[in-house]
Amino acid sequence: MKRRVGGLETEYGLVCVRADGSRALEPEAAARELFRPVVAMGRSSNVFLRNAARLYLDVGSHPEYATAECDDWWELVAQDRAGDRIFADLAAQANACLAEDGQDARIHLLKNNVDSAGNAFGSHENYLVDRRGEFTRLPRYLLPFLVTRQIITGAGGVVRSAPEDGTASHRAAAATADGTAREADGARFVFSRRSDHMWEAVSSATTRTRPIINTRDEPHGDPTRFRRLHVIVGDSTMSAVSTHLRFATTDLVLRAIESGRALPELALHDDIAAIRAVSRDLAGTTPIPLADGGTTTAVEVQQRWLDHVSDLADESEQQTLQDWQRAIDAVRTGDRSWAAENLDWAIKERLFAQVAERRGVGLEDPAIERLDLAYHDIEPAQGVFHALRRRGLAPQGPADERIEAARTTAPTTTRAHLRGQVVTAAQEHGVDHVVDWTTLRLTRPGAMPVQVLDPFTTELPAVDALLEEIRSHGSGSPRSSMPFA
């Protein structure tokens, strides 16, 4: 597939704390506060917005934002960032209400994957693939790439391999003068904390077994032509460079697999053992057993794929190849100078080491865990990532105006454009409607649903008719909408 549609689902961590840091509201209650304006607008905590994204409250009180279908990965980054801003504004509004009530409570939304209790939640990538391609053949080639992709696009973090006992020896080995974090007795820096939460390579279940690739067959499109590949191994990434690389590199690898040509044979002996080992090996050189005998390394797998897909990249994808190579080199050579200002894991690696050294503590110190959470706080004034970004120490990402536009404007080159038009018109004219990824419908009795089964469709006479009907039959009074989405 030369042009591919994709979307990113982000589950946010939700905490509501008092000024002293203790828990103020249970997540359920905090989520209720957060979603008040959403429910007021859509009479539901599951709505599609004017930018054609889906905003909802998932089980387990995780607020979720699923971007509209994009066919350009920088557009996807902008749409994803727009989701952060929408939720940051919802949180600000909820916090203002809590303050008015005189409650000592503040909601924080964290774009991360593992909470302090060790629960993992997701950042799911969706890729449109052809039904005719051999879906069963995909994992053989895609899994080695995905297992090792964390050395490029992991969010970084600290895991504790032994129980904390707070002894001084923990501190000793924690931070080194060259700015890299080393293993302390009980804590070590890893590429991805999520790697420890993956339990299966391929499965149709998402929560019970946590596979790397989810094979649930829900194409959100014409089932005779399309499948939706659901990759659930990724970390939520704050850096626009990291998020962009997740999609841009995976897209290229999928294109190579679809091309039918001979591919790098790198099937791993044990994907789950490998993903944990790769996460812990900051030099990328740990031998990983191959299925057919012999070994490889994370750096080698990524380099083989990069070399293999280079000729498939067009002019606009040269930057992707360059960033990918720089990321591999950062691991291979240990020279983090580019990575530490561009990739989430390396930004954090440097930051944690600096803070640990300054405070004279080890990576197991609770201050580092708080810093990790604060890095992912989406509130621009509170979040550590955003503070670094403002100081030029993390990527700027899409221009401010582009992100602002993406709050209310759907991507124009996919069917999201149609959904966005319908939701916008229906809100402006106060017309009740229900939409999902494939269907657009007014709720009045007898209204016929319009199906858009091809994700590339951007014009459809039936949608024009629907828009006409909305404009002529609407009450004319705009449905109170969230001002910021």
Ligand code: ATP
């Ligand atoms: P759940 O969150 O309950 O697992 P789900 O996986 O269906 O459900 P949604 O949260 O509804 O996910 O998000 C679907 C994502 O897939 C969106 O980001 C959307 O843009 C994207 N998407 C929709 N249709 C397609 C498609 N045909 N191919 C690839 N991606 C798609």
Ligand code: MG
């Ligand atoms: Mg979802």
Ligand code: MG
């Ligand atoms: Mg999903």
